[in-house]
Amino acid sequence: MLLPTACTAGVGARDAADWFESEPEDLSTSGVPQRSKILAADGSTMATFFYQNRVDVALDKIAPIARRAVLAIEDSRFYEHGAIDAQGTLRALASNLNSGQVTQGGSGITQQYVKNLLLAQADSAAEQRAAKEISAARKIRELRYAVALEKRYSKDEILRRYLNIAYYGDGAYGIEAASRHYFSKPAAGLDLAEAALLAGVVRYPYAYDPVHHPVAARERRDIVLRRMAELGWIDRRLADATARLPVKLRVQDVKSGCVTSKAPFFCDYVQREILTSPVFGRTPGEREKLLKRGGLTIRTTLDWRAQRSAQRAVDRHVPAKNSARKAAAEAMVQPGTGEIKAMVVDRKLGSNKERGKTWINFAADASHGSSIGMQAGSTFKVFTLAAALEEDLPFGTRLMAPRGYTPVGYRDCKGRRVGDPSKTLSNSADGEGGRTFSLVTGTHHSVNTFFLALEKKVGLCETAKLAERLGMRQSNGRPLEQFPSFTLGSGQVSPVRLAAAYAAFGARGRYCSPIAIRQITAANGRRMKVPGAGCKQAIDEGVADAVSHVLRGVLTKGTARGMGLGRPAAGKTGTVDNFSAAWFAGYTPDLAAAVWVGDPRGGYRYPMENLCMDGECYGTVFGATIPAPIWRQSMLGALAGTPATSFHRPPSHYFSEGSGEDKAKLPDVRGLRLRAAVAKLRAAGFKVRVDRPVESRKYKRGTVAEMSPGPGSVEPGGTVTLRLSKGAKHGRPDRRGGDGGRGGGREQVPVPPATPEPGDHGRPSPQPDRLP
Template structure:
């Protein structure tokens, strides 16, 4: 430019500044309107270990000046603003020089900004390349110097400035480039970072190590010239190689990725953290939060190992698992798929533990909710239902005829046995009974129970999001669910009927330590403890000798298997008092039948791979947990004799064949009145008891309404068997009358004792003790007048049969006695 035009250019600059001065900016207003400085949030496990940082485009962690070494501060001052401690926020000499150059070239060329001005630009004015913006920056910098100390300004600057590779602030820069906090930076490392501020891309040590090294040495030279470091320290630092420890932000893997995804969804969908999703996003990724989650690294690792130990091959189905502490609702582990980090798996980032996009059919794992509904409705565990056939008229005019697994037929089976053996047909009939004969009402009551216990607890963060559908097939698990809600609902059974909503977080605090969120267990008693005690007793038998035996770990545990239609989904959900885990196995792409040749075992039931995974996890997870029983309640039972022909309580004259004795949990029994008819004893058919054992015959007669009288007789029939009865079978006799039964007596063989020479009384005693009867005949042995006759009155002189003969016990021995 022509020298004669320089005064004109300077005049233009001064004119522009003068015009801007008419509208001076106000620091307080700027501070009030400035957006909060983005800070990186950190997600920690329950044991305090770091899981992963979370940040948006700016990775920043604010640290106080006390944690920034003096070498770092000096290095930045030396290279960015060597007169920092001498000016009042504006280096007039540098500013006029830069303004002159900018004006004479017609564009912004030189900065001339002090550290204070750079901070103002980062925090308030932005980096618009105009003279008016530069003027506002200078004014605000001056005002800031009147408000804060040099150290305070320098600390703020070091926490805002960009160091490249996504690192904002000195702490993030130290972690990004050297894998250490700012407080541990060496002199050489401090100089390298200080050198990046002017041009992070140009001096990037990752892609331009030589330029970065030269720039570092330039900073060190400036520090030496300003007397900030000794010559020896300078010589040592410039000789050090640049050894980086780069944190690869885009490819870095962290533990429990499916859980982290779930946590993000939980946070972003929670109105307590902001009115809008954007507000919550800004808080999570820019708010510098410290988040202590519920995840336990040991349990997480054991859950992943359990899945991989059973499903070994890429051709195997996928698995998902959620583990919860039922007492607190804390999510302890979550496996959402095969490998979150697999770039070749299109389902890798789909969190199947949270249901994926649809959820999956629960199969018979849904039956415990019907079990609870049935017990609440007054159905006894011992009440019998048809387990072989059922036909259900549907609302669309068709008839549904469900079957059992593999076409099994069970006849009539109790509620307890139907649960242990997972009998579909019986459970459809149970559902109908829950609805008092209306199966749609029964289905509604079943899904209401499931919802009350925890199903659909978390529709903001999981799938499916639709409500449970109360259709007849709901009882066998045609509604879709996910492992989180299944674990949560079974947790209600593990904790005595109290439900605690699941949570992934213990505490969330802001950078300054303010508690933003604190998890508080708020158990809600949703099922009567007495009902849960009975249900748990049945579900423990499922694992002991029912369909869930493959999950048995040898301690008190409940559980239930589930297999969806066409074997497309398989479940095992179970619990010990301290932990509940839900396991699903299936293919994420859809309802793929898990039968050969698709799977290497055929078919896949809930009692196969899912139960095995559950056991593989729980054996390790419970290793250090004390063995505890489930919470129990003093369950009182009520027994009622019901006349099933009239639906009332049997009276003393009710025929026994009309009476069904049913046991109910106290409080669930039906409120029935005593039958008014009949009013007298009835003529009842006498049952046949011939051939039965004595005790069975007595029980049968008693149950038929009669009293048994027992007589015994020797017989060649098996001892204790009824050989006759009176009245005969089929005859009619008055209720409560007596039926005499004759029972065979064992016939034993005894040896006839010798009673010759004994008195009649003594002989009788000996024979009786030997098991014989005595028949006495009086006859003279000889003529008493004959001197040769040794006649003794009353003495036995002959017996028949003779001594030593073997006869049946009870036989008669004839003895001849002298008169």
């Protein structure tokens, strides 16, 4: 065989034979594409990635009958001959000539393995053409490689490698992937009929693919059965009986990528982590090759219970195809580890040309989901609060919160003056300003002008640096911008980073960068390096405990009252100026989450005022309107069955000026006439509004029957709602005043005139947590 080549090259036959028998320097058996899989924390498969759908298995994981079927039709003397089987080649030629078709292969298993190996290793189109070209040079190269491999590996190992590399049609590479694809079972469970079918496909997979060519596939299967009987490997009657059976398939498609994953945006986050991190390769091309060819097992931090809970909550409140075209996203992070437990968007992963889909991960940064981020609103006030507590300001520290605030006297970390002295910032509702607040009450009511004053007191630079210590940066990766409106959340950030920052408060000041990957194992079993959380003590434990103490009140008496979890929890609402977006970020010592709701088309162009969505109307949307209920529902589900963990009591020096609750005694005015009741309440520093009257057996008609809040210790300066008595019920109820009627309106009871405070319109204030 080598003589013509040797003569052409001008060398002797002996030299040619020596060259042929020597170990090729370029012979490598690595680089065979294998599919990678992403696993959740419990080990279940979330998604797979591949160029070729292949699962490499050991020989004992392949049914013996399947091994014999392949050997029968491809190389029955495999264990008897060397790399080149001249007898088998001549026999196959004679058999094929007699039958008029190709029934047996001329190349042995080792040669076929080499051919498949070179084709699998080909990266470029030129390499693929070289691996498939019909030429003597290619055949000699393959034969030389086959001789070398017979020296390097045992027969069993070569057979194993061949069965794992061969193409079985319809996108299935290797016998394990083929068995799962066609029969929904592992290769270890193949029976005779199934084994013969797969063995027959190998020779011409595009012609014998049983999904697209069932008749040809069955005919080829029966040829395999007859060949096995001829060799005496199975009984003739068994072969005939099996040939009478129809082909039964249970096709199971495996899709590559995150689109069909049950956690698509978390999956996409993991994918982008690998494709963008230099830990996994020097270039994007190398990293993509590793993911789609490397046979990686990627174990992640995803908690299915948290993921499903968050998805249900988001979909319930902001459905994917809602009539208002709003969107929502949530990220859940474990305090103390930085592990991302859930990441959801109220969309499916896909082109936004189809309604209800998007490629943009609104929960992540630009590097992990293409999102440019969203203004965080008043959720950023927590960093100013933490900076103040870090300077040991006690809870009772009081600052004047004017109705309008001109931002002057601020300096950034470079010492430059920042701010617009021509612009006056104000609170989101009348009546919130014009008096002093403590650290506690200013936070509970999220008073803008209070936090602008507090930020100036502790320093803009100090506030920004503290936020950066807790991992905050813009979604584009750049440092946070330093302007007076920093504390009001003017920066563009992502839910996952905000959740990680709030998680640090739950972990008593220990900040961990958000991570989604726990471990990666390569195809050869080697563990790869993965990015770590880099946990560190970002703020003192006592400072974090004090922040948690204040934020717990937001859920019980502040802007998110009624959103508690029935266990120790803390949080902060956030409403972006002009109602362009709304947030809620909250945490327990066990789990933190941040929720964003807005409009992907642009929040300023499509604000959430007078919002009606799928038949439900919200009016103006604050952080407590939609985001907080999403947070509450998702947290309740995620923490179900988890024992409650308590926060730590703050250091005593924070109480040096009292609790900061600013309680005042609210006099009991029930039973008094309206004028007397109003005078007494105003003398105590309270505002008054009158609601519709109620029936009462206890109080005379025209006197105060109910007051809200009730008498006792309350926050000073608040509004007290009075309801006058209509007397006891006699006969049919009076529907004119709205008591049980259709109107539901307020009975017009005039409030005795008083000298109003500037800006006091005598009505309750909505949550004041946005820019003007």
